[in-house]
Amino acid sequence: MSCFRLLITIEQMNQELQARLRRLGVVKGARNLKSRREGERSPAPGRRPLPQSRPGPRDDEPQSLETLLPGLRLAETADGACYTLDKVYPLTHRHGAGELADLLAADTSVAALFLADERLAGLNFRDFLFLDTETTGLGGAGTIAFMVGVAYYEADAFVVRQYFLRDHGDEPAMLLLLDELMGDRPGLITFNGRSFDLPLLDGRFLMNRLPSDVQERPHIDLLPPARRLWRLRFQSCALSSLEEAVLDLARTHEDVPGWMIPALYNNYLRTGDGRELSRVFYHNRIDLLSMVTLAARVLRHCGQPDPGDHPLELLGLGRWQADLGLVAEAEKSLRLAADPELPTPLYRQALTHLAYLLKRDERREEALPVWQQLACTSFEDVTAHVELAKHFEWHEPDLAEASRWTEEALALVRRNGDDTVLGELEHRLARLQRKRQRDREP
Secondary structure, eight states: OOHHHHHHHHHHHHHHHHHHHHHTTOOOSSTTOOOOOTTOOOOOTTOOOOOOOOOOOOTTSOOOHHHHSTTOEEEEETTEEEEEEEEEEETTOEETTEEGGGGGGSOHHHHHHHHTOGGGGGOOGGGEEEEEEEESSSSSTTOOEEEEEEEEEETTEEEEEEEEOSSGGGHHHHHHHHHHHHTTOOEEEESSIIIIIHHHHHHHHHHTTOOOOTTTSOEEESHHHHHHHHTTTOSOOOHHHHHHHTSOOOOOTTOOOGGGHHHHHHHHHHHOOOTTTHHHHHHHHHHHHHHHHHHHHHHHHHHSOOTTSOHHHHHHHHHHHHHTTOHHHHHHHHHHHOOTTSOHHHHHHHHHHHHHHHHHTTOHHHHHHHHHHHHHTOSSOOHHHHHHHHIIIIISOOHHHHHHHHHHHHHHHHHHTOOTTHHHHHHHHHHHHHHHHHHHOO
């Protein structure tokens, strides 16, 4: 038996055991926990409890999620129940610098082109379900999604719905509800969902012996585009970092760091206290809203780059366009990115990508001034010098000029003590000298 099949068998046995225990009244989780004041006793059989005044909850008294989250309801299915919480926003709701309606004006064909998935072009953004999970761990056997947040456009509103497990036994019900909602929306939008959320959910469907196509659906994972556009500009492309740097959004004190979330859920299962866990609902909801405005921002950059965009964003976009073979678009972006105000290494990077783009497009004459500009700003790398030497040796024969650029490259290499290309340059210079000698001979 393979390890994977063994894991499935163990998981199924565990679920069957939990079901038997529940039928016997033995449960684990928050659904059957009773909150009681410390020191409070149950009345003796046959005696009525004495009336007591009931002040508000003390700071150290557990509070239920039902009290903390108005609108939380229990959704029943053929395989149990789980909590759901809906929050509805108008399309004019501002999240950071954008409105939720902005994405509806975006063109899905741009996403289809840049993500190389033609299926996306046949959809509009009302066909997509935003999805984000909160889990009991970072992956591996036994990790489950105790909360699945989804969001979608509905008529003139935007709905955020959060499914929550009172304990692990609610998982089949949650998966059934999620699958039902996905039935009307073929597309998915996530942030790092391709690597984490979707494989996790697909595995949980499998463990519960439920069919799933969650990994085969048209999917926009926003993390790879975000890295393409912003990794040169910002140290982190985490969603929370992009909120501050790109979306002009600051979370409130209600938020909780992601690394704390599994521990908060485990504490909830032990105590039934929902005070800290209510912050996880906030965290998940903001993640979903941020995906909406981030998606609109990404597609605007890709579909309608602006000269006012930051040069490093334009550089990232130009490199991406070049990789996709969009030569004209890449050239425009890279020329805009080549801003002399950039730090020299990044300025040279923009020029280098532009020069190679023109060279690959057989536009060597246009690449020539770019190589020359690069060579004038290079004090260690001799790539531009070598390209100029090649050009004047083979494409626009001028052996004196080819020799001059080779000699400049040799001088830089010797000064910097770089032996990696020394032999190649010496060989090139010797060949050029022989050619010049032959040209001088009668």
